[in-house]
Amino acid sequence: MKKKFLSVFLAGAMVLSLAACGNSGSGDSGNSSTKKEEGGSSEGGNKLTVWAWDQTFNIKAMEMAGEQYKKDHPDFEIEIVETSSDDCQTKLTTCANAGDYSTMPDIVLMQDNSYQKFLKSYPDAFTDLTDCGINWDDFAALKQSYSMVDDKHYGVPYDNGVCAAFYRTDVLDEAGYKIEDLTDITWSEFIKIGENVHKKTGKYLLTSESTGGDTIMLMIQSCGANFVNEDGEAFIVGNETAEKCIDLYTEMIEKDVVKLVNNWDEYIKTVTDGEAAGIVNGNWMNATLVGIEDQKGLWQITTLPKVDGVDTATNYANNGGSSWYITSNCQNVELAMDFLKSTFGSSTDFYDSILPATSGIACYLPAGESEVYNEPVEFYGGQPIYSTLVEYSSHIPEFTKTPYHYEARECVNTAIINITNGTSKEDALKEAQETLEFKMTE
């Protein structure tokens, strides 16, 4: 009797738990189906969904844009789903590849370096914004070219990826240099200074990730060139500019001017621990720097070193940065276009308001002239870095884009590591060229 009761009880418990599973399962799918509807705005509605990352930076800016737009359009609503940059790419790849655009949001933030890859693979996933009313001349030419194909604009440029060289003035003092000694110089001069700094203070004038490092890409892009030729083919062997950049970079590694680290965490650590006396990267490093209390007032920015022996070399480059794109899942394209145009596309007030809140620098050239941008920044010893950076961004040279940006970066960094480990330069470059060509074939 007891056994019978126990077995009936257990069977009942199992059935109940299965039913509960089933219910919660359908509950979940119920949720996800409502989420699916929210994936795109409804026809004629006033709501827009956005995918973006970084709470303190991009998401905050989008929220502030929403509030500003709401002042003139009271029933406007915006819903921001926090999605990391990698996740945005993975999610878009997955749903675009399945042909099912219904889970995509109305507006999505995309890294400039990866956009060409998406445009090549999924051309119908994004809406053409050329005639949405934005005055494209107000934006730096280079920034626009990231989101353009054949003179058609697909993205509203957002955060500025302009690069600067950040230096610790106290370390430079110790080694006997001033910030002017590092302004508008060449990389070979940088190497000499870097060797002295390392000898006298033990610190590195530059740190970089070994396989994922952007420094080599910055160097070649500052010359208006890339590791592909105009037809988009892999161009490493025979590319004189590329070879000069690679030579300089390997020289820096061998002379202990640059310290290579294994991943992003270690890279940030060299900055926070004070091991790095200089940073050559996008201005978004500013967000990390201002959080380091004990280095306040010790940093200043200036232009990048330029590559020796190349006619088109400049002291300016761009790294990263992102733009807002309207997907083809958006049911309310007019609303989205109007929203983006009146905030990110034309409003100096908007850029003024987000600067102190997010330290996000615009690509909108008129914004650089406002008062807020020209204020001296305490962390940098009173240097008005924002207007300086916007000014830098107008000098960045254009270069041929490629959807294979990450592949090129990996191949070249691999070649550099092989060269420092003893492989001959010709063999390493040949291998990089072959690998990149291979990755480009279908």
Add this chain to the structure above:
Amino acid sequence: MNSQKRGMTLIAKQKAAGWAFLTPATLMIVVMSFYPMVRAFIISLQTGTGANMRFAEPIFSNYKRMMADKVFKQSIGNTFFYLIIQVPIMLVLAILLAQLLNNKDLKLKGFFRTCVFLPCATSLVSYALIFRSLFAQDGLINSILVKLHILESGYNFLGNSASAKIVIIIALVWRWTGYNMVFYLSGLQNIEYSVYEAAKIDGANGWKTFWKITVPLLKPTIIMTFIMSINGTLQLFDESVNLTKGGPANSTITMSHYVYNTCFINVPNFGYASAMAFLIFIMVAVLAFINLKVGDTRD
């Protein structure tokens, strides 16, 4: 006559009941596993980036392309390196630990067993990240080695290809030994104590008992764990992504990691990625088959 009819119906009923229990699970496996496999094979015959897929000319060009892909060949080499070095070390360690913890007179058995098994309960991503910070240039391991004056300054474990591979192997051994140990423990507990008593009477010492009695009796368990380990190691992904990100210049990248890169980091080429995934599947199947044949002690 009547009883015969009833007998057949009873057997038929039992058979029908058996099929009724099997059908839902079988259907789900066919839909969830076999159908995607077939679709993946069809995709692997196609080529094109993103959504522009078309059938390849010639049809097996993705497979031919794999033979020319240097990075893929390197990833195969890396994965087999892990397989050949890590799996034997881990299984031997697991079986030794199981034998030690099977000792009836050991105190705190439950505690030790929990300790050895606990690593398996951790998330793959978190443990990989922690190992990464442990072996960083100024991580815990380097700090200890410098303090003990074994090294002058921190050694770049993750920056050298050989040591990066060894770090991955150490991480794998740490994580999966407990898992296999549990299987061996349960296998050991199925061996009757009288067998050991007989061996003791015959004068066998601990070592001989272990190799001549315990291991042969554990053969089915060993084969099963061997197949599972091969399966798991050939599909290694999380450690490659989170610990070393493919390692300095692709020296620790695994096959699955490369497939992921082809789909999501580089310009997406799903046809080629499916072809590579199929190759991994064939490799695992072949190795498992060989394993079964070698270990099959039935007549």
